[in-house]
Amino acid sequence: MPPTEAPAPLVSRLPDGQPLTRIADIIRSRAAASDSVAMRTPSASTTFRQIDELSSRIAQRLVASGVRPGDRVACVSRNSPEFLAVLYGAAKAGAIATAVNIGLAADEVTWIIDDADPRVVFVGPEEQHLESAVRASTATPLVVSTAVDALLEWVGDAPAVDPRADGDGDQTALILYSSGTTGHPKGVMLTGHNMAQALAAVQNLLELDDASVAMAPIPFFHISGLGLALVATLVGAELLAFTPSTPAELHTTLREQEVTHAVVVPTVIQRLLELPEAAPGSLPRLRYVIYGAAPITPDLLNAAIATLECRFVQSYGLTESSGGVTILDHSDHKRGVNEPHLLRSAGRALASVDLRIVDQLTGRDADPDQPGEIWINGAHRMAGYWRNPAATEEAFADGWLRTGDVGRLDAEGYLFIVDRLKDMIISGGENVYPAEVERVLLTHPEIVECAVVGTPDARWGESPLAVVVTTPTAALTEAELIAWSRERLAHFKAPTQVRFVEALPRNASGKVLKRALRTDPTPRKDQ
Incomplete structure (x- = not known):
C-alpha cells in the first residue's frame, strides 16, 4: 500500500503576501489592498471594502447576539453580496458558516437546520417561503433577512470593527451539506486549510487576477460556486451575478460585461455557437470556459475553440475534497482534438493531490485502466462529517478519503470516472x-x-x-x-x-x- 503521508500542499497567498489559513483573512487582506468592484448584479455594484465593512458589522452583531466561536451561522439565500458579507461576518465572529441549498423542499431545510443547530439563520429576500421551514426546526434559531434594508436595520449601530474572533486554519470554517442522493444529507466540515488548498489550485490554474471578470452562475451553497466566489475575493477579480435565460442573452452578457472566465455546460456551449452573432472575435475578453456535468465532444470542442478563441478546462472533485482535485487543462483539450478519448477523462491529479484506484475485492491498487474506488490524499480532504462519527470513519481508510466513486487511471495518469460505487x-x-x-x-x-x-x-x-x-x-x-x-x-x-x-x-x-x-x-x- 502506498504511504499515507499526504503530498505537499500548494501555497495560496493573500494580497499582503502572507499565506492564507483563515477564510476571514481573504476579505480583510483584499479590502486593505483595493476598493474595486467585488460583485456586480443587474441592479448594483458592491466593492470589497463595502463587503468587508458590512461583514464586520454583522460579526459584531452576531457576537452581541450570543454567537461564540464554534457556533453555526446558516445562510439560506441565493448569490448576493449580502451572502458573502454573512459568510465573512460569521468567520470574523469565529462561527462556522453553513450554506443551505435553496432548492430543497421545506422538510429538507428543516432537517438540515435541525442537524446544523445554528444560533442564527439568514434568509434571502427571495427565499422567504423557506422561513417557516427554518422556524419549524427544533434549533429555534434567530432568523434574519438578508434584504438590504432589513439587514442594515438588524446590524443597527454595530461598528465596522473586526472582532477577530476566528481561530486558526485547523478549525472547521464551513459546513456544506452533501446532496443526499442515498439518504439524508451529511454536513461536510471544511477547515481554513482545506479551503486555502482548494483556492490555491484554482488561482494557479485559471490565471485569475484583479483584471478578471468571472460569471457566477453556480450557487454559493455548492462547493464549486463558493470556491469561485472566495478565489475571486482573494485575487481581486470581479464576480458577475447575472443569470441570462437564453443563449443570446448569455452572449450579450459575456460581451458587454467583458467576462474573462465563464462557467457553462457543453449543451449551452453548443447553443451559443448556433447564434449568428457568436463569430470569431465577438468575445475578445473571454479567456477561459470552465465546463462540467458532461464531457465535451471533439467536434464541439473544435468548433468552440475556433469561435470563442479561448481556453477550456474541466475538473473532478466533490464537497468532501473541498472541490476539484484533478484538472483537464487547456493543453489536454488541444491534445483531445486528435486524441478524443482524453475528452472523456477528468484530467490528472493536481500537484498537491495523490489519487489511488483501489480494487474493491482485493483492497490493493488496481492495474492501469482497471476500475476501482477513487481514493484521495492531500490537504483537500475534509475534516469529517458534522456530528456523524460513523460516516466519518467509513469515509477514511489509512488517512485516504474514500470518494465512493468508481474510476480508472490510464498509464499517463488521466482519471476516467466510471460511476458511483453505491450504484x-x-x-x-x-x-x-x-x-x-x-x-x-x-x-x-x-x-x-x-x-x-x-x-x-x-x-x-x-x-x-x-x-x-x-x-x-x-x-x-x-x-x-x-x-x-x-x-x-x-x-x-x-x-x-x-x-x-x-x-x-x-x-x-x-x-x-x-x-x-x-x-x-x-x-x-x-x-
Whole structure:
C-alpha cells in the first residue's frame, strides 16, 4: 500500500503576501489592498471594502447576539453580496458558516437546520417561503433577512470593527451539506486549510487576477460556486451575478460585461455557437470556459475553440475534497482534438493531490485502466462529517478519503470516472456500471434521458433496470429496447427490464434520485 503521508500542499497567498489559513483573512487582506468592484448584479455594484465593512458589522452583531466561536451561522439565500458579507461576518465572529441549498423542499431545510443547530439563520429576500421551514426546526434559531434594508436595520449601530474572533486554519470554517442522493444529507466540515488548498489550485490554474471578470452562475451553497466566489475575493477579480435565460442573452452578457472566465455546460456551449452573432472575435475578453456535468465532444470542442478563441478546462472533485482535485487543462483539450478519448477523462491529479484506484475485492491498487474506488490524499480532504462519527470513519481508510466513486487511471495518469460505487450492480458475479449502460442507451434516437438501477433477480442476484424518458412521438417498446441494447452491450450489462416514465426524479441539485427509482414512485408514461 502506498504511504499515507499526504503530498505537499500548494501555497495560496493573500494580497499582503502572507499565506492564507483563515477564510476571514481573504476579505480583510483584499479590502486593505483595493476598493474595486467585488460583485456586480443587474441592479448594483458592491466593492470589497463595502463587503468587508458590512461583514464586520454583522460579526459584531452576531457576537452581541450570543454567537461564540464554534457556533453555526446558516445562510439560506441565493448569490448576493449580502451572502458573502454573512459568510465573512460569521468567520470574523469565529462561527462556522453553513450554506443551505435553496432548492430543497421545506422538510429538507428543516432537517438540515435541525442537524446544523445554528444560533442564527439568514434568509434571502427571495427565499422567504423557506422561513417557516427554518422556524419549524427544533434549533429555534434567530432568523434574519438578508434584504438590504432589513439587514442594515438588524446590524443597527454595530461598528465596522473586526472582532477577530476566528481561530486558526485547523478549525472547521464551513459546513456544506452533501446532496443526499442515498439518504439524508451529511454536513461536510471544511477547515481554513482545506479551503486555502482548494483556492490555491484554482488561482494557479485559471490565471485569475484583479483584471478578471468571472460569471457566477453556480450557487454559493455548492462547493464549486463558493470556491469561485472566495478565489475571486482573494485575487481581486470581479464576480458577475447575472443569470441570462437564453443563449443570446448569455452572449450579450459575456460581451458587454467583458467576462474573462465563464462557467457553462457543453449543451449551452453548443447553443451559443448556433447564434449568428457568436463569430470569431465577438468575445475578445473571454479567456477561459470552465465546463462540467458532461464531457465535451471533439467536434464541439473544435468548433468552440475556433469561435470563442479561448481556453477550456474541466475538473473532478466533490464537497468532501473541498472541490476539484484533478484538472483537464487547456493543453489536454488541444491534445483531445486528435486524441478524443482524453475528452472523456477528468484530467490528472493536481500537484498537491495523490489519487489511488483501489480494487474493491482485493483492497490493493488496481492495474492501469482497471476500475476501482477513487481514493484521495492531500490537504483537500475534509475534516469529517458534522456530528456523524460513523460516516466519518467509513469515509477514511489509512488517512485516504474514500470518494465512493468508481474510476480508472490510464498509464499517463488521466482519471476516467466510471460511476458511483453505491450504484454498481453485481449481476451473476459481474460488475455492471450503470453509467456505462446509460451512455449506450442515450445514443438511441428515441431516448431523451435515462437512469439504470439494480433490481433483485432470483437467478443473478441483481439485474439492470432501465428507467427511460422517450421523445413525445416515440413508439419504443420494452422488448425492442432490450434487443437493441444487447446488440451494443454484453448481455449481462443489457437491461432485463425497462420502465418508461414522464420524468426522472431529481433532488434540488439536479441529481437523479436512484434510490427513489428502486422503490418505483415515478409515474409511468402510460399512466
